[in-house]
Amino acid sequence: MAVFTVLGAGMMGSALCVPLVDRGHEVRLVGTPLDRDIVEGLRCDHVHLTLKHALPEAIVPYHVEQLGEAMQGCDALALGVSSAGIDWACETIAPHVRPGLPLFMITKGLTWDGERLHVLPDVVKAKLPVGVRDDVHPAAVAGPCIAGELARRVPSCVILAGRHQPTLTELAELLRADYYHVWTSTDVVGVEACAALKNAYAMGVAFGTGMHVARGGEPGSVAMHNVESAVFAQALLEMGLIIEAMGGDGRRAAGLAGAGDLDVTNNGGRTGRFGRWLGTGLSREAAIEKMAGATLECLEIIAVMREASRGLIAAGKLAAGSLPLLDHMAEVVLDDRPVDIPFEAFFGGSR
Ligand SMILES: NC(=O)c1ccc[n+]([C@@H]2O[C@H](COP(=O)([O-])OP(=O)(O)OC[C@H]3O[C@@H](n4cnc5c(N)ncnc54)[C@H](O)[C@@H]3O)[C@@H](O)[C@H]2O)c1
Missing domain, CATH: 3.40.50.720 (NAD(P)-binding Rossmann-like Domain)
Structure with a gap:
């Protein structure tokens, strides 16, 4: 004992x-x-x-x-x-x-x-x-x-x-x-980067459910799971790139601290609830109000990562435009722009 x-x-x-x-x-x-x-x-x-x-x-x-x-x-x-x-x-x-x-x-x-x-x-x-x-x-x-x-x-x-x-x-x-x-x-860099970053990315994964609700959709097998899953995959890809830029092993993003924690935070955490409110079209302030004082570390980590990603790109550790989901999440919660997921820029860009 x-x-x-x-x-x-x-x-x-x-x-x-x-x-x-x-x-x-x-x-x-x-x-x-x-x-x-x-x-x-x-x-x-x-x-x-x-x-x-x-x-x-x-x-x-x-x-x-x-x-x-x-x-x-x-x-x-x-x-x-x-x-x-x-x-x-x-x-x-x-x-x-x-x-x-x-x-x-x-x-x-x-x-x-x-x-x-x-x-x-x-x-x-x-x-x-x-x-x-x-x-x-x-x-x-x-x-x-x-x-x-x-x-x-x-x-x-x-x-x-x-x-x-x-x-x-x-x-x-x-x-x-x-x-x-x-x-x-x-692997403290890989594990802890995942732990922090999933708090940001779970918000983006949850946008899809909010978009579905905004269209008048009911929960069920036909919803916006396509959206959620594409954002989930892009989130893991970006987490891996950030870990690599920090000098860690990007494969960590696919493990318990990455994919595992991203899933639970989207489905069961307050960050997921916050992302769903944003996905319905609420402004940042209105969504924060809905959360009734809950700790929202996603706001902190997104602010840190907007600055850090710019610095890492300037230092040549990240390619410009390689984090389109993070960039969009920052626009939504830091610039109060509406959710408009940039699918074309995902997975290295479709054009
Ligand atoms: N809630 C979960 O399911 C969960 C799961 C895994 C990890 N975490 C992590 O655990 C940590 C705490 O989360 P939580 O859910 O317990 O949040 P919480 O809001 O319930 O508790 C926050 C704790 O931090 C303290 N705190 C907050 N701001 C402070 C300040 N400025 N000065 C001093 N103390 C301050 C509070 O007094 C409280 O003890 C977070 O980093 C979160 O990411 C939470």
């Missing part, structure tokens, strides 16, 4: 606690300043406010002021924040991280420094205090895993990616439960 501290009591940080307690670990779930109501709700009746589901009583909820207490005797630390909270999380954990502490995150995102795209495990490592940085090897979980399903113990397959295999092996062994299947990979 180990002691796990999870910082961030949102949907996924909290859902992750379920396999951990089922494995017999002691689990301390620490809310951010934004999670006060969630922590209070868990203390009151164990029902998670946004998951709308009761969590095991063995999970001990803490407010952020109690982080020091929650870190005492901690064997592994998980970051459960979304990408908007990663800087805050790094600053907050800094006084509590000791050399050798296994650290991993569920957070998905990429950052662009004007020359290179960086994956979050590297970003987090660079933000750790100098005295511990060399001895902490951040890892990240990727793969098709909807929080509400994991909280209900639905069988889920994920990849734990990082640069230090001994840390991955140790963490994976602690994380595995009979319904939570964990693989490890040191």
Whole structure:
């Protein structure tokens, strides 16, 4: 048995606690300043406010002021924040991280420094205090895993990616439960690029269902699956090109963290719901309003990728015009242009 501290009591940080307690670990779930109501709700009746589901009583909820207490005797630390909270999380954990502490995150995102795209495990490592940085090897979980399903113990397959295999092996062994299947990979660029990019591309895959609804269509076997599948294939192609431009293995796009997570995010995630609203013809603002405050990391990653793709093209790492789907998604959510999928430019161009 180990002691796990999870910082961030949102949907996924909290859902992750379920396999951990089922494995017999002691689990301390620490809310951010934004999670006060969630922590209070868990203390009151164990029902998670946004998951709308009761969590095991063995999970001990803490407010952020109690982080020091929650870190005492901690064997592994998980970051459960979304990408908007990663800087805050790094600053907050800094006084509590000791050399050798296994650290991993569920957070998905990429950052662009004007020359290179960086994956979050590297970003987090660079933000750790100098005295511990060399001895902490951040890892990240990727793969098709909807929080509400994991909280209900639905069988889920994920990849734990990082640069230090001994840390991955140790963490994976602690994380595995009979319904939570964990693989490890040191291809942190490929896995984490997929994890972040699918949040953007799932929005585009979902356009087709929204277009079908806008035409008055009913759900069924004749809908706009042709559209969805063509966009899905183009999304994988573009994810592979971006991974290659980052120096990774583009074949990763066809695996669990790429195709697997893209499918679940389109069908079961909030990004898919957002894309469907856009596909019906709603403006960006109207679609955001429909999402009622849900975290929309697709907006962040598309903004990062518009700038990054221009930089990568200028540096000769990507061919101009090779990401027509990404370009169109950026037009839709950053320039508020209507959905008008550029099929002719897909798959290398049909002319
Ligand atoms: N929901 C899922 O099914 C799912 C699945 C796999 C991975 N993820 C990833 O997990 C991460 C969290 O997603 P979620 O679904 O739990 O979202 P959520 O909105 O339920 O929770 C977000 C968490 O981040 C914190 N946070 C947000 N902005 C912050 C800020 N500015 N400063 C400090 N903390 C901040 C919140 O307090 C909360 O703890 C995301 O990166 C997401 O891509 C989610």
